[in-house]
Amino acid sequence: MTRSDIFDSDLPVVEAIANGDRFAFQELTRRHGEWVRAVIFGVLGDAERIDDVAQQVWTNVWERIDRLRDLSRWRPWLYRMAYNAAIDAGRDVSRRRKAAEALSNGPCERVAPHAPGEELDRAEKVEQVTNAVKGLPALYREPFVLRHLQGWGYREISEVMGIPVDTVETRLVRARRMLREKLNGHI
Amino acid sequence: MLDERIELLISRELDGELNADERMELDKAILRDPEVREVLDKSRRIDELAGVGLGVQITATTEPVELPSQPLRSHHSSSWWLPASVAAAIMVAAFLGLFTQKGGGDRLAVNPSGVSPILPDIVNQPLSPRENGPIRQVGSRDGMMNGRRDSGVFTILGEDGNLYLIQIDRVQAVQKTPTSRLVHASYGDL
Numbered sequence: 229m230t231r232s233d234i235f236d237s238d239l240p241v242v243e244a245i246a247n248g249d250r251f252a253f254q255e256l257t258r259r260h261g262e263w264v265r266a267v268i269f270g271v272l273g274d275a276e277r278i279d280d281v282a283q284q285v286w287t288n289v290w291e292r293i294d295r296l297r298d299l300s301r302w303r304p305w306l307y308r309m310a311y312n313a314a315i316d317a318g319r320d321v322s323r324r325r326k327a328a329e330a331l332s333n334g335p336c337e338r339v340a341p342h343a344p345g346e347e348l349d350r351a352e353k354v355e356q357v358t359n360a361v362k363g364l365p366a367l368y369r370e371p372f373v374l375r376h377l378q379g380w381g382y383r384e385i386s387e388v389m390g391i392p393v394d395t396v397e398t399r400l401v402r403a404r405r406m407l408r409e410k411l412n413g414h415i
Numbered sequence: 416m417l418d419e420r421i422e423l424l425i426s427r428e429l430d431g432e433l434n435a436d437e438r439m440e441l442d443k444a445i446l447r448d449p450e451v452r453e454v455l456d457k458s459r460r461i462d463e464l465a466g467v468g469l470g471v472q473i474t475a476t477t478e479p480v481e482l483p484s485q486p487l488r489s490h491h492s493s494s495w496w497l498p499a500s501v502a503a504a505i506m507v508a509a510f511l512g513l514f515t516q517k518g519g520g521d522r523l524a525v526n527p528s529g530v531s532p533i534l535p536d537i538v539n540q541p542l543s544p545r546e547n548g549p550i551r552q553v554g555s556r557d558g559m560m561n562g563r564r565d566s567g568v569f570t571i572l573g574e575d576g577n578l579y580l581i582q583i584d585r586v587q588a589v590q591k592t593p594t595s596r597l598v599h600a601s602y603g604d605l
Contacts, residue, residue, distance in 0.1 A: 262473065262474070265473045265474075266469075266473055269469070269472060269473055275472040275473070278472075278473065283481065287481075350464075353464050354464050354467050354468040354471075355468065356464075357461055357464040357465050357468055358464075358465065358468030358469060358471075358472060361465055361468070361469065372465070373469055375430060376462065376465050376466045376469055377466075377469050377470065377473055381430070381431075381432065382430065382432055397423070397426065397427070397432075400426050400430065401419075401422050401423055401426045404422075404425075404426055404429075404458050404461070404462075405422065407458075407461050407465075408454065408457055408458060408461065411461060415457060415460055415461060415464070
């Protein structure tokens with residue numbers, strides 16, 4: 229059963245927003261703010277810019293919802309708003325440099341060099357893994373972040389991102405492979 | 416180097432997407448090759464740490480969403496507006512009937528600030544359902560009363576259990592005589 233097969237309890241909220249209801253708008257941000265932030269992080273790999281981009285996303289939602297013809301498609305539409313806003317925010321020299329580093333598939337710079345087998349405390353390991361995730365190509369980072377932050381299944385990720393389930397799965401497999409390789413000897 | 420099929424099964428296992436046959440297939444692979452178990456354990460550990468780390472990244476700062484203060488744009492007419500309008504009209508009739516019985520015409524007088532004293536506190540406060548406790552909006556209709564897009568009528572359920580119909584003009588204050596059959600308020604920041 230897909231998300232669209234069942235009653236979408238958020239649809240009345242979206243319809244109310246389309247009629248200019250600010251209460252409904254705040255409710256939608258409360259319900260879905262976290263995964264929107266996850267999408268932004270997934271695209272940017274930079275937590276420091278999440279707040280600014282998220283603010284822009286929600287402003288765009290408020291201003292452009294009258295362009296959404298089929299309100300039942302609000303979820304992929306919101307995803308696309310978040311994705312595009314993050315892409316726009318990432319269009320600068322430093323972002324391109326980071327992306328190039330990530331695409332080179334080399335070891336993540338911010339992973340501190342530790343001898344294999346050396347015991348690190350949990351906080352350090354969390355930081356290392358987080359940095360390694362940030363260093364993934366956005367293509368693979370995005371479904372990985374949605375899976376781990378929202379606990380979404382393949383089908384949910386597929387519906388929101390508008391890509392086939394098989395593609396979601398393949399990207400997750402590759403993301404995990406890259407992480408294992410990046411973190412080899414650290415975890 | 417693991418077989419791609421085994422990698423896929425490991426990923427499905429971690430995501431809770433493995434079916435019974437696939438689980439058996441993975442179990443056999445684990446018994447056959449210790450590297451499979453090693454990769455599974457390592458991937459599980461990475462997933463666990465990533466969940467913790469990403470959670471901190473995403474939720475470290477949660478700023479409230481600020482809407483632009485400009486007047487609302489024209490919005491969709493959705494399918495529920497008609498029944499909502501009918502319901503609102505019925506509620507207005509009941510509401511006005513109540514005041515007529517109580518001889519409450521004077522109570523509808525608009526005070527110099529432009530806000531009727533019988534309005535719930537919501538009209539003087541930021542529009543936030545959390546801050547207004549049991550007061551909640553139960554309906555709205557843009558431009559219902561005078562056809563202007565920059566005005567709206569909101570039906571509010573007050574904490575006293577009464578329903579209030581409030582016309583909000585987003586551009587200018589609306590002053591009505593005490594005999595007005597509607598309660599008017601003005602939100603300067605809408």
